[in-house]
Amino acid sequence: MLPKINKILYCTDLSKNAAFAFRYAVYLAQQTGANIHILSVIEQLPSDERLTLQSYIYNQSGSEEFLQQRLSQAQAELQQRLTDFWASLPVEDQGLAQKVVSCDLIEGHPTQTILERAETLNCDMIVMGGHEKGWLQALLGSVAREVLRDSRIPTLIVPQPKE
Template identity: 30%
Template sequence: MLPGVNRILYASDIRPGSRPAFRAAMSLCGHYKSQITFLHVVEPVSGHAERLVRSMMSDDPSLKALHDESLQHVQQQVVERVERFCREELDASEMLADGQLEARVEEGSPWKKILEVAEEIDATVIVMGVRHQNSLLGDTPTKVMHHCRRPILTVPL
């Protein structure tokens, strides 16, 4: 085990099948009585798609409101997912204290945001699920590992 784990960053794509990685993060959190941040990163719309939407909405000021509203909706989905996981999979001895878990939704390049948030919260360890698709680990986990100076726990999904 890692010595002195006091802050865990769990990065999730919130796709089906990601529970084993969250379970590992929660297990670490329970073992070390640490803080955990659940992070989901929303990739920004491509420049072409944004120009298309702007042309259809003719620079309508409600575009920013719509964008902000959709991010809030994703934030609420993440919070509900975390609460559902805790209800369904944790027993009373594993329940977290108030303030021990923070759920965040950020917008940007996933691997860069994971590193930024890890730095911001001074994460002791980053926990990520790994989907074995085209490459050995996947684009985001590979880039995080190549650019990170913190321990990373990868969990096969």
Template identity: 30%
Template sequence: MSITRILIGIDESKYADHAAEYGFKLARKFDAAVGIVSIIEPLSAAVTPMGDTAFGLPFDGVNDVNNVDIMNAQNQSADALLNRIVDKYSEGLPVTQYTDYGTSADGIINCAAQFGADLIIVGTHHRSGFDRLLMGSVAEEVIRNSKVPVLVVPMNEE
């Protein structure tokens, strides 16, 4: 078995940043190609439909404009995150960047297949109990559904 392609799932958290640092160090040890992915989860504007006061009909396009603005902002944020991670940890390593839309676990798994990853690396938020019940665990979902090995990188906080 050899590890030649590592995909690192990232978000804005310090846990993902820690996992990215670990993943790039591991890639250097194995002389592996690196892919990083940021997932944009669906988010829509909470806009109250506006109506034409004369006929009581909704104006078309109000939600579309706001959703386009939100998607553009999410794309810019994802691009900035990917670039920040590359600048911080790649040190000249070639990196393939992915942005996917949907649920985080599915997006990471889909990008791993697209990249041809031998290993997926994700961080963990250390949620447990009620928090985990409400929020779920991206790392756990990736582990359960991935066809390649997954390395979950914990972060010890003091």
């Protein structure tokens, strides 16, 4: 029996290549009838950076407000990127927006959060972009490489297009 793709987890770091990779997630959803779950993971600030932040912001509520604002700004950016993406498609393809059934921004360790979310949602595939950061990482960023290594479901890493 051939595998069925019902749920795709699309992971974004809000980079330019992540938006390029979203086109592949949407295409796969269109071809297979799958739904798309969008996930963006904001890495938690290390404890030493949190302490530095607290030393500059003199009260606890101010530093918590700053951290919450950081998440709110990322959520707004994610929503704007989605709005821009759907608006860029031809009218006949804009109905594909209904394939997106969830859009979450979570603070945590990216690789671990992606893999846990894929398992929790019972996803059949992960789609994410790769990054160019040098010769060794020409096709994969460190998070993409770790997800590819540790994932137990098919994972599509979309390389960054040549400019």
